[in-house]
Amino acid sequence: MSRGQNTSSTTSAANAAILAAALVFATLPLWADKGLVFLAGIVMVQIVFAVSFNLMFGLTGLVSFGQAAFFAAGAYTAAWLGRAVPELPFLIFCLAGGLVGALLALLIGVVALRRASGIYFAILTLALGQLVYTLIGKSDALGREDGLVGIKRPVIDLFVGTLDLSIGDRYYYFLLVACGILLGLLWWVWHGQLGRLLAALRQDAERIRFFGVNVRRYREIAFIISGGVTALAGALVAPWSQIITPAIAHWSYSALPILFCLLGGASRFWGPAVGAIVFAGLEYATRTMVGVSELIVGGALLVVVLAMPGGIVGTLSLLARKLTKNGKERLNEQSA
């Protein structure tokens, strides 16, 4: 009984924090400068990137080092289609980007998931991710090392009229809604029967196998959902940054979601989101300190990873549990 009450008070605090963060993102263009709004748009996309990655990492227990390949696949597909067939609606580009990412995940998964244990899977995904990076960098259609530039923000046909997203902050709000929808979908997957199954699979693959679960197939499903949503995030970012280069396919870009997960906490749905925001905040706050910036960001990461194994969110919820427990004990003493 007491456990249920604790969880509900912690949950309502967490809900308030999520609502506050959403409010900050939603009102940002009203009070912040352009640079900050641009950064916030990138952060929203990175949150989707990191949370979709965490579906593999924190939930299913597979460490992939090639997630950037899916991000790039989505971004390049959408941007290239926008150039090749500009008359088609923008949402088709996005969906195509997500589909290409999901297909790529299917292919990479078939190869890499033969060895799902720790380092083999990490190295296989790293190698296949770098292959995608190299292919993009050598492709004339994708602009080789220079990437694709001058990507236009789209005009969306809404049946009742058109919505020109190239004006003012409109694309920012579009990003806000799109990322919100994607996070909603991921939240559903994470907390629903599929997500609970994946969490069980992470804890004991042999036990879940004897519940009649084809472990390989469900790892593959997690990989495809993760890759597909990451690719959708990539497709959304192209018109926002208006330029994409092979750097978004590089392995160092695959390290970003891992950092966000470790920083914020991989065992909670919102952990990577917190990690992405804190990471961006640190970078933003130290942006003028040339040379020292990386040192501070790196140092902060080191402290969190070493001192807070559950990340920021994990540590906070542990604290909250302890506090409510103490409070309850004190109440019990008074009533006794």
Add this chain to the structure above:
Amino acid sequence: MSNLLEVRGVNFAYPSLKVLTDINLTIREGESHVIIGPNGAGKTTLFKVLSGEMFAKSGQVFYEGQDVSALDAWQRVHRGIGRTFQMARLFVEQTVLDNVIMALESRERIKKTAHGRWWRLSPTKEIVEEAHLRLAEYGLLKRVDDLAANLSHGDKKRLELLLTLALRPKLIMLDEPTAGMAPEDRRAAIETINRLRQSEGLTLLLTEHDMEVVFGLATRLTVLNHGEIIASGDPEEVRRDPTVRSIYFGKGAAHA
């Protein structure tokens, strides 16, 4: 009694080690078949070959008359085989209740009912109710909200048995179900397992070290030594078999 599981000429070997040699074995419906043998006799390997965790190098495994030799463990579970492990395997980061819900939802997924749809956000009311009922049956109701990791050794084994039975198997394979239990818990475990067989019509296949448990449970007994079956049949007959006495029971069996 018809044959539920039939093993024909099964061999299994690692590159430098022969583990199972020409195993022929029949498990009849409704029996409680115990496999004994010294450490390293190949009991665990035989279990894994029967459950589908590993595949025999040659020979076949038939279940309900059908060749299941090529089926993976999860597919054999769909046919009605369940198993527990020497060290209970549970979802340790989850509560006892969530462990049971996962088992019940898995059963419903296999049966493809509405309770087992992957997009379902919360477990259905029926599933949660059944989970509570089953936990009450096993005396684990007061532990519903505890993490599985925090259960005692005996409770972990009981919960694992509950989870395996929740899938309603026809054949249940128990790998040393009483290992590490206190004597009085062992007696309770024998009772529970015998009751299961009689009330739910289960067929049991067990490995066991403790002779009190072996003779308390077995309706049929098979002795494995160096990867070969050296005796199989009525427990009392097997006990009197001179080869078995010399190889397995040794001196201690004289007064058993």
